[in-house]
Amino acid sequence: xxxxxxxxxxxxxxxxxxxxDDSEDFGSLDRARLARQVPIEHLHPSRVQPRSHFDKDALxxxxxxxxxxxxxQPILVRRHPERESEFEIVAGERxxxxxxxxxxxxxxxxxxxxxxxEALELAIVENVQRQDLNPLEEAEGxxxxxxxxxxxxxxxxxxxGKSRSHIANTLRLLSLPEEAKGLLRDGxxxxxxGRALLAxxxxxxxxxxxxxxxxxxxxxxxxxxxxxxxxxxxxxGAKPASPGKDADTLALERDLxxxxxxRVTIDMHSKGGTIAxxxxxLEQLDDVLNRLNQSSGPGAADALA
Numbered sequence: 001x002x003x004x005x006x007x008x009x010x011x012x013x014x015x016x017x018x019x020x021d022d023s024e025d026f027g028s029l030d031r032a033r034l035a036r037q038v039p040i041e042h043l044h045p046s047r048v049q050p051r052s053h054f055d056k057d058a059l060x061x062x063x064x065x066x067x068x069x070x071x072x073q074p075i076l077v078r079r080h081p082e083r084e085s086e087f088e089i090v091a092g093e094r095x096x097x098x099x100x101x102x103x104x105x106x107x108x109x110x111x112x113x114x115x116x117x118e119a120l121e122l123a124i125v126e127n128v129q130r131q132d133l134n135p136l137e138e139a140e141g142x143x144x145x146x147x148x149x150x151x152x153x154x155x156x157x158x159x160x161g162k163s164r165s166h167i168a169n170t171l172r173l174l175s176l177p178e179e180a181k182g183l184l185r186d187g188x189x190x191x192x193x194g195r196a197l198l199a200x201x202x203x204x205x206x207x208x209x210x211x212x213x214x215x216x217x218x219x220x221x222x223x224x225x226x227x228x229x230x231x232x233x234x235x236x237g238a239k240p241a242s243p244g245k246d247a248d249t250l251a252l253e254r255d256l257x258x259x260x261x262x263r264v265t266i267d268m269h270s271k272g273g274t275i276a277x278x279x280x281x282l283e284q285l286d287d288v289l290n291r292l293n294q295s296s297g298p299g300a301a302d303a304l305a
Contacts, residue, residue, distance in 0.1 A: 035074035035108040042086045043077060043096055043107065048120040048144070054094060062094065063101035071099050074108035078119060087111070090119045117149035121159055135191035136184045139170045161287055162261035163280070169258075172198055180207045191258060192217035200224040218251040260288060 075092035087109060089096055099107050114122070124133070124141040133141065142160075145151045153171075157164045173184065173194045180203050183189040189197075193210055196217060197203035206227075210220050225247065245253075249266055256264040256275070263278040279285045 035110055037106040038087070038109050040096070040099060040104055040107050043075065043109070044080060044083070044086065044088055045093055046089050046119060046123060048116055049089070049093060049123055054097060059094065059098050059101065062098035066095075066098055066102040066104065071095060071104060071107050074110045076122065077109045077111055078114045079111070088119075090114060090122050091125075117145065120145060120149070125160060134185055134187060135170065135173055135194055136181055139173045142167055142171055143174060158281075158283075161284065163257075163263055163278075163284070165263055166258065166261040169195060177204055179204050183207055183211070190217060192255065193220055195254070196220035196224045199228060201227055217255070218248060221251055221254075222247055262288065 073092070073095065075096055076090045077087035077092075078090055080086040080088045090112065096107065120141065124138070124145070142156060145156055146153070151159070153164050153167045157167050160167070170191070173181070173191065176184070176194060176197055180189070180194065180197050184191070184194050188211060189207065193207075197206055197220075199221070200206045200223070206220065206224060209215065209223070215223070245266075245268075249268060253264055253266050256266075260277060262284060265276045265278070267274050267276075277288060279288065
């Protein structure tokens with residue numbers, strides 16, 4: 001990994017940044033020239049892959065598409081540490097699995113020279129951007145980067161392209177009881193539900209109620225807030241708190257912050273309101289603008305929802 005005065009690549013910019021650097025010549029930036037075909041059996045899953053669950057229906061659908069169109073996006077790999085002339089997948093294991101189902105004999109690859117830390121970072125970036133990691137896998141990936149590769153939350157946020165608060169809130173999910181973490185892993189609960197459980201004095205009980213009653217994140221947050229307020233002793237002679245943002249506005253701020261990976265604040269006025277997106281550097285701003293540009297046109301609101 002680059003340290004000190006060396007320039008560090010912002011991996012949050014996506015797979016385009018992984019398949020070619022600005023410092024390379026124009027010919028090497030052509031993906032068709034970068035990629036080469038290799039036997040599919042020469043590829044192996046990564047030892048540092050953060051993802052452990054692959055949805056069967058999604059794989060079946062991707063395999064059908066690959067049968068019709070072929071594998072368009074090359075798979076990012078590095079040299080296998082133990083098998084000469086074979087490769088370890090860095091980004092694209094889902095496509096590799098689907099290609100096997102589609103009975104492809106060869107797949108396109110892009111070979112890069114990467115350390116374990118860089119490989120883990122790139123795998124996390126691809127999966128997070130494609131929303132392929134469940135909240136616990138994302139949190140566990142961040143924890144590994146911190147524990148095994150000496151990242152802080154601040155430099156991890158810069159590298160991944162997320163805010164420090166997003167990293168911190170995701171890591172907090174690891175402190176949930178095992179029952180609740182299991183529900184996050186299998187998709188029964190969302191990251192938003194998980195944050196509501198963290199604010200509850202009885203997370204297992206609230207998790208069961210969410211499943212039983214089909215509660216939304218906002219409903220779960222209200223229950224957690226009510227239970228916390230009821231359990232907190234009120235000092236004698238205390239004056240009622242001055243009114244602030246309502247629970248729905250606070251929940252919407254959290255939803256947007258989670259979606260963008262940046263702090264978002266909403267201020268309501270009598271005839272409307274304002275939304276503020278807080279960014280730390282121009283790379284984060286550029287990422288937000290790219291997302292808005294990709295979501296422009298009919299259905300933009302649905303794309304951001």
